[in-house]
Amino acid sequence: MTDPMKRFSESTIRRLSHYYRVLEEVHAEGQRMISSHLLAEREDITSAQVRKDLSYFGSFGRRGLGYNVEHLRTEIRAILGLDRRxxxxxxxxxxxxxxxxxxxxxxxxxxxxxxxxxxxxxxxxxxxxxxxxxxxxxxxxxxxxxxxxxxxxxxxxxxxxxxxxxxxxxxxxxxxxxxxxxxxxxxxxxxxxxxxFESLSFVLSQTRGKPRRRAGE
Amino acid sequence: MTDPMKRFSESTIRRLSHYYRVLEEVHAEGQRMISSHLLAEREDITSAQVRKDLSYFGSFGRRGLGYNVEHLRTEIRAILGLDRRxxxxxxxxxxxxxxxxxxxxxxxxxxxxxxxxxxxxxxxxxxxxxxxxxxxxxxxxxxxxxxxxxxxxxxxxxxxxxxxxxxxxxxxxxxxxxxxxxxxxxxxxxxxxxxxFESLSFVLSQTRGKPRRRAGE
DNA sequence: TCCCGCTTGTGAAAACGTTCACCTGCCCGC
DNA sequence: GCGGGCAGGTGAACGTTTTCACAAGCGGGA
Structure with missing residues (x-):
């Protein structure tokens, strides 16, 4: 768009928002640590993607352990600029x-x-x-x-x-x-x-008449 | 997402929606033909992108002339599945x-x-x-x-x-x-x-303090 | 202390999307 | 009917994003 600096991709930022949301959830559940794999399982992305995204901004995890929920939450909060009003x-x-x-x-x-x-x-x-x-x-x-x-x-x-x-x-x-x-x-x-809506309309008319595939196929 | 067939990229479809909207406008203005360059000028994309996007679905233009507004509008309508309710x-x-x-x-x-x-x-x-x-x-x-x-x-x-x-x-x-x-x-x-909002927040906090660049610089 | 299983961080490779450059075709004027 | 300019279509080049694969680091147990 009109971003003066475009060092990070839009997709990465959107995923960061997702991670943040997931972290809020697991934080509320009292979980202390979370692995990239678990962070990813809650989304439709791979664990490698999670690690890559986070690596753009620093090293927040610990090998063998995963990420500290509280800590990562605070970090992403700061990255997204949500640590202010x-x-x-x-x-x-x-x-x-x-x-x-x-x-x-x-x-x-x-x-x-x-x-x-x-x-x-x-x-x-x-x-x-x-x-x-x-x-x-x-x-x-x-x-x-x-x-x-x-x-x-x-x-x-x-x-x-x-x-x-x-x-x-x-x-x-x-x-x-x-x-x-x-x-x-x-x-x-x-x-x-x-x-x-138009995007939905497109996909649905592409698949019109086709039998719905069962999950896992 | 969960699209069974993913032959066309999400971005292409989104742009198709844009083109459709532009076509509705220029159609209302009574314009008969429109070039890929003009279609692009109304958006923030290149004319090559417009032509590439459209070429995935067929050859709708005429060399030397551009696209017939009414015709292209009808075609995109059909592609997006908007020719039905x-x-x-x-x-x-x-x-x-x-x-x-x-x-x-x-x-x-x-x-x-x-x-x-x-x-x-x-x-x-x-x-x-x-x-x-x-x-x-x-x-x-x-x-x-x-x-x-x-x-x-x-x-x-x-x-x-x-x-x-x-x-x-x-x-x-x-x-x-x-x-x-x-x-x-x-x-x-x-x-x-x-x-x-979080995406905005991110970009704005990235550029915080920096003087705003004037348009055209 | 050493080994083992687990998970991160990250270069390299692959996939994907965009842009370039040029060929083709069309209209218009002469 | 011929030439020039315009504009679409498209393979190839380019850049970006995603995925892969593996070395490095950590904790725990013997």
Whole structure:
């Protein structure tokens, strides 16, 4: 995308997120150590992949023993930048915005929605989560947000992106099904449900009529 | 994932979705022909990539002219399996479920939500979109749905996935932030906002303190 | 103390995806 | 009907990501 430094592959980072989640789980279960093989078994990747991914960032394991759950968890936390809090500006107080605010996981992971904007008069002034929805016109005055979330209809997405950039965010998560243009240095991530549906549609129509293979075959 | 045939790369399919979207746009604008270069300019990929992607499925262009918008649109539509309607069962009538039902785009693309299930007594019986929310216990009786959408809390996700598979869906779109196990032959796609946030967090903390580069530098 | 089984870390190889470069074909103008 | 410019199709080159395979290190037991 627009990452200024691209030393690590996107896939590696995504897997790191997975490992982190698995570690949270086994940590809650009270497990002390975990092997790359076990970390991998909980995902659809190989143990070699796990070790390679982790090796990009350091040597966290002990030969013969595996990884200390608590320790690795802390390390990945730091790598992913989750050892601090992030200020997030949300634009669009519709269903998706509401879903975001309702999900405790975001706050728990360190993401604070510090401002919500919308253009609809019916929504402006209402309280969502624990912040008051402001007029989108006030977005330029928004200060201190490092990330922006675009949860608006498609037609508004590019304009909102421009406004967020002007307001100083360095990263944008876009839920609108359209590619956005952002300046160099701004990181953009897209969550596109439409594309996932189309991907499903493709695979399913490829296999249409074929008998479903049984597991293990 | 669990695709029985994996002849085409996931990236190619995702880009096909993009091309389709661009084609819809330029079609609406009344444009007749489009070159691979122009198709690419609207995205962040090269014209060679466009041509390569399309060449996997056939020769749709004309040398010296480019691609006929209407024709290519129809072809990609067929490739992606969007030339038919898909029956979708939605589990979870919360914010995400509501977002899905509210988005006209899904219906327009050929996805019909034929049933909605939830476990909460307050939601059961209410009308969402144009279907009545049913008790999750009725899911096993659901027939004819080819795709399932999991828009439930994390803890219920795996159980719901099993139920959907038992009900005969061949593809699942999972919004819960957890990897699910599905039998061979069932296609699984995940939409994981948490992971995207963590990816943003990673990149932003990598570049923290660095002066933002201006566009064009 | 030494051996053995286990698991990491990592170069090397293989697989995969993207980009390049060029040939081919098409339209248009003359 | 002929030539020039444009643009698609495609094998080959390139770069990246994944997998393989094994040396190195650790703990435990005799």
């Amino acid at each position: 992030w200020r997030v500006a949300l634009v669009g107080a519709g269903h998706i915005g509401a879903a975001l605010l309702a999900y405790r996981g975001f706050r728990d992971q360190g993401f604070d929605v510090v401002a919500v904007f919308d253009s609809s008069p019916e929504r402006i002034g209402k309280t969502l989560g624990d912040v008051v929805v402001q007029d989108i016109a006030k977005l330029p005055e928004c200060e201190g947000a490092e990330m922006g979330v675009i949860a608006t209809p498609v037609r508004a997405a590019q304009e909102v992106a421009d406004m967020l950039v002007a307001a100083g965010v360095r990263g944008i998560l876009n839920f609108a099904p359209r590619k956005l243009r952002v300046p160099e240095g701004i990181t953009l991530r897209n969550v596109d449900m439409t594309m996932e | 898909w029956r979708v069962a939605l589990v979870g009538a919360g914010h995400i479920g509501a977002a899905l039902l509210a988005y006209r785009g899904f219906r327009d693309q050929g996805f019909d939500v034929v049933a909605v299930f939830d476990s909460s007594p307050e939601r059961i019986g209410k009308t969402l979109g144009d279907v009545v929310v049913q008790d999750i216990a009725k899911l096993p009786e659901c027939e004819g749905a080819e795709m399932g959408v999991i828009a439930t809390p994390v803890r219920a996700a795996q159980e719901v996935a099993d139920m959907l598979v038992a009900a005969g869906v061949r593809g699942i779109l999972n919004f819960a932030p957890r990897k699910l196990r599905v039998p061979e032959g069932i296609t699984l796609r995940n939409v994981d906002m948490t992971m995207e």
